[in-house]
Amino acid sequence: MSPGLSDLHDRARALLDPVHYDYFAGGAADEVVLGENERAFGRLALLPRILRGTPVRDLAVALPGARASMPVVVAPTAFHRLAHPDGELATARATAAAGTVLVSSMASTVAVGAVVAAARSVDPAAAVWFQLYLQPDPEVTRCLVRRAEDAGCTALVVTADSPVFGRRERDVRNGFDDLPEGFAAENMRDLPGGPPGGTRDIEMSAALSWEDLDRVRASTALPVLLKGVLHPEDARLAVDRGLDGVVVSNHGGRQFDAVPAALDALPRVAAAVDGAIPVLLDGGVRRGSDVALALALGATAVGVGRPVLWGLAADGEQGVRQVLDLLRDEFDHALALCGGRDLADLTRDLVVTRGTPW
Ligand SMILES: Cc1cc2nc3c(=O)[nH]c(=O)nc-3n(C[C@H](O)[C@H](O)[C@H](O)COP(=O)(O)O)c2cc1C
């Protein structure tokens, strides 16, 4: 972690209720994958090319329903009002100001309509994607998709790595299993089968299938990305079924503590997709050089989860700005040091394994 990010993390930790800090920071079981996601970047090195760079580099990237100013988007994370009173509104404004995409969590503590409005108040062209857990009742899923469309979201990100909820032992120890009084998952308010005026619980279901995903695709004109892909065969299925992107992710080590680091799963997924659709990656991205490594291994862009929460908790909108500006600056610097002019210069031949002569 850069000193800038590490300072924000320390400030966030000092300010947050320890139970909420543990919810944000923690992972499943022994938290092996949580650490592995970061360590995986450290096991690789970049082989720079020389004498082929440019003083001004182009960091922009085209994504489904968005053109981002850099290949770093904000991964969906729940409950931002636990981090800062402005919650997702602050995150949305900061992300729009940075010219990149906010993936707004279905479990946000501000309704998606207000999240998009906050982003658009800064940049009328700001892109917000809606992250969705398919609900066992298709009518509820349909309503949520409609809410995202009405809000002006430009893509859906369906998270499929949670047939059951991960066992986060910090939360179990802390007894954290519900939002405190005064906070709610606002997108879940007034849905079919839910209490009038109140919120429905977000349900995880192991009965969901590719057919359920097909139904969502057929119900909307928005691009649909699939998040939580680790197996290359699932990436191939995603391409075959007409999805618009995949996100290589192990949910920041919060679901299953026996999976590989996200970065280690990336090359085979990228090979399976073979350029047909964008491949995003999240998990453990803490430095601009991490972004460069992921792109060199086949990612179109990366997502950052916890660093954004640390910025938000430490200093609200300004803190999120700081995180995104820092990553942009570091990534631009890394690209320069690799002899890159734009993202296409980050190619697979630049990546070698540390500790082994290549
Ligand atoms: C506190 C927290 C809440 C999260 N909530 C969601 C969520 O609501 N939906 C989702 O698809 N992923 C969620 N994730 C996973 C992130 O989208 C992302 O996969 C992960 O945080 C990336 O790893 P990183 O935190 O190391 O950057 C959450 C992660 C954290 C840390």
Ligand SMILES: CCCCC(=O)C(=O)O
């Ligand atoms: C029901 C909220 C889900 C949030 C989530 O995905 C996480 O904490 O990782």
